[in-house]
Amino acid sequence: MKITATKIPDVLLLQPEVYRDERGFFLETYREELLKAHGLELNFVQDNLSKSQQGTVRGLHYQIEQQQDKLIMVMQGRILDVAVDLRRDSDTFGEYTATELSSEAKNQLFIPKGFAHGFSVLSEDALVYYKCSDYYFPDGERGLYWADPELDIDWQVDDPVISEKDQHQPRFKEIANKDLF
Numbered sequence: 001m002k003i004t005a006t007k008i009p010d011v012l013l014l015q016p017e018v019y020r021d022e023r024g025f026f027l028e029t030y031r032e033e034l035l036k037a038h039g040l041e042l043n044f045v046q047d048n049l050s051k052s053q054q055g056t057v058r059g060l061h062y063q064i065e066q067q068q069d070k071l072i073m074v075m076q077g078r079i080l081d082v083a084v085d086l087r088r089d090s091d092t093f094g095e096y097t098a099t100e101l102s103s104e105a106k107n108q109l110f111i112p113k114g115f116a117h118g119f120s121v122l123s124e125d126a127l128v129y130y131k132c133s134d135y136y137f138p139d140g141e142r143g144l145y146w147a148d149p150e151l152d153i154d155w156q157v158d159d160p161v162i163s164e165k166d167q168h169q170p171r172f173k174e175i176a177n178k179d180l181f
């Protein structure tokens with residue numbers, strides 16, 4: 001497993017070892033001790049799977065109570081995975097990092113607590129699977145508007161498909177301090 005930092009040092013790109021033979025391939029999608037060796041003591045308690053059509057943008061989401069570390073991988077297709085730093089004492093507060101993840105590359109993104117997360121679907125559809133370190137808690141769920149001009153994220157999709165909820169999320173400037181980290 002190769003682990004490298006993205007342009008936001010706490011958001012990590014993971015590249016598991018892929019073993020290929022005449023049957024196909026094999027890889028370990030998660031191995032606790034490897035992340036521990038990298039200083040990450042995680043306790044994943046919930047796994048999620050979503051399928052989305054091309055052009056979908058899901059996010060940007062985070063939880064202020066029951067904060068979640070997330071480990072994201074793509075089982076089918078290609079996505080642009082985005083993390084926005086909402087930690088007020090961070091050098092990269094208000095900045096984002098965008099990483100292409102795909103079933104072909106078999107790469108993964110680790111996003112710690114303190115970030116809003118979202119992704120767009122670049123392929124015909126995408127199956128996205130991710131591990132979370134705390135449970136879904138709707139009352140503590142918060143969002144950030146995906147198309148906030150201040151963030152100016154290039155989602156690399158035309159005619160985005162967005163949930164009703166995500167069309168009405170607050171802009172970065174509108175987020176109260178109590179809803180930041």
Ligand SMILES: Cc1cn([C@H]2C[C@H](O)[C@@H](COP(=O)(O)OP(=O)(O)O[C@H]3O[C@@H](C)C(=O)[C@@H](O)[C@H]3O)O2)c(=O)[nH]c1=O
Pocket residue numbers: 048050058059060061062117118119135136163
């Ligand atoms: C996220 C989530 C949703 N749900 C339900 C609530 C709702 O009825 C339905 C769809 O929920 P949403 O529209 O919020 O799904 P979605 O937009 O895919 O939400 C997810 O987006 C990505 C970017 C994340 O990072 C996740 O943490 C999560 O917020 O699924 C759960 O039961 N458990 C969960 O953990």
